[in-house]
Amino acid sequence: MPRNLNLPRLKPMTLGESSLTYVCSTWVMPKSQIQIPICSFSGTLGTKTSIEKDICFMRWRSEELISLVKSSKGIILDLRQISFETNVVLDVVPSVIRSRQYLVRVVVRPEAFDTVNGSFFTNEITTDYESIFSDLAFELKDYRLDKCRQMQERPQLPPPQLIPISLDISSIGFECYTWRYNRDVSDSGYVVFQGQYRYGSAGGEDALLIKWRLNQFCDALQPSRLIVDLRELDYQWGDDLSLYPFHFLDPESKICFILTPQQVSYYKSTIYPSNICIDEVAALRDLGCI
Known part of the structure; x- marks a missing residue:
């Protein structure tokens, strides 16, 4: 679970649940x-x-x-x-x-x-x-x-x-939650990635899995706002990493990525600086929720 209770009440969401x-x-x-x-x-x-x-x-x-x-x-x-x-x-x-x-x-x-x-x-x-x-x-x-x-x-x-x-291509972990800002008519999303991202070209399949899950989450929820928490993802470099889901491709989209201060330099070519936050409170502020 996300570590900071300053977020709005989160509801866990199961992605891709099916009996098929x-x-x-x-x-x-x-x-x-x-x-x-x-x-x-x-x-x-x-x-x-x-x-x-x-x-x-x-x-x-x-x-x-x-x-x-x-x-x-x-x-x-x-x-x-x-x-x-x-x-x-x-x-x-x-x-x-x-x-x-x-x-x-x-x-x-x-x-x-x-x-x-x-x-x-x-x-x-x-x-x-x-x-x-x-x-x-x-x-x-x-x-x-x-x-x-x-x-x-x-x-x-x-x-x-x-x-x-096999579609089991990566060991990267993924958790997703929904939350509602009281001025919005639809839910917002909070997703967490965890684990070891393989270095360089070896991480190509890790990048694919991250892209799949972000797009699938947005396809299922159509969130108004999105917070992506990467603090527990051990990533240093990989050319194929794409973190903006199709629903949030515009640089002005209401999306934030939470990183530790040590991680910021690793993502400088992947994430717009204006979308980077160091904790949940900063993310909510940037998204216009506080």
């Missing part, structure tokens, strides 16, 4: 350097109390996977083991996929097709898992190393050999 399970893998497209990540989900989706958390869980895991597979041009979401209790809009395709116009394939059981069909473009959803790989190989033929751009038919491919991928 997942397995991640990647498929290397033949005669190319292209990899297609595959996220397979299992469980029951659709209860009134958990449906929004389940959808966030699926979207976040998919986004994490796509950020790990650098040579990807698309993603496969395997939902054949998902049970649907009601019709639902499945907002599970990461925005980065849409912005980059990557290919998406969603595979479901035949009886679930009508339930989720409206959540995706017509050519994105199918019940035929085996055909997905041939379809993607045909659509991405321009990326083949043999420059086979004149391919007229979908190739007949052997059963795909999938390579497992």
Whole structure:
């Protein structure tokens, strides 16, 4: 827990809570350097109390996977083991996929097709898992190393050999809380990172995890103000560290980072000086709360 009681009353928040399970893998497209990540989900989706958390869980895991597979041009979401209790809009395709116009394939059981069909473009959803790989190989033929751009038919491919991928990439700890400034109509956030950030390029996956958690927290809460406490994170240097979540990219955003005086020099190229505070009281003052 944060160490200073001068903060407003904090409420712990669990991020990514869901009864769903997942397995991640990647498929290397033949005669190319292209990899297609595959996220397979299992469980029951659709209860009134958990449906929004389940959808966030699926979207976040998919986004994490796509950020790990650098040579990807698309993603496969395997939902054949998902049970649907009601019709639902499945907002599970990461925005980065849409912005980059990557290919998406969603595979479901035949009886679930009508339930989720409206959540995706017509050519994105199918019940035929085996055909997905041939379809993607045909659509991405321009990326083949043999420059086979004149391919007229979908190739007949052997059963795909999938390579497992783990999303457990870092030992960095993360805690998140909500609090409410009495003039705001929505909650604010307080997040804490803890542990050892690996030095230099070795910390690339630590940077990814920090980026994931900050963006996911903001996606879930949409906070009015954000305090990020880094005093318990042992960080010295790493080129890939990005601490501003998408919701707070503007330098004038209501965001503060709490550092010890000894840490300030380590973050001078990562955090705007105006966003640095040395304790919770200073953070609240900078955010206009006291």
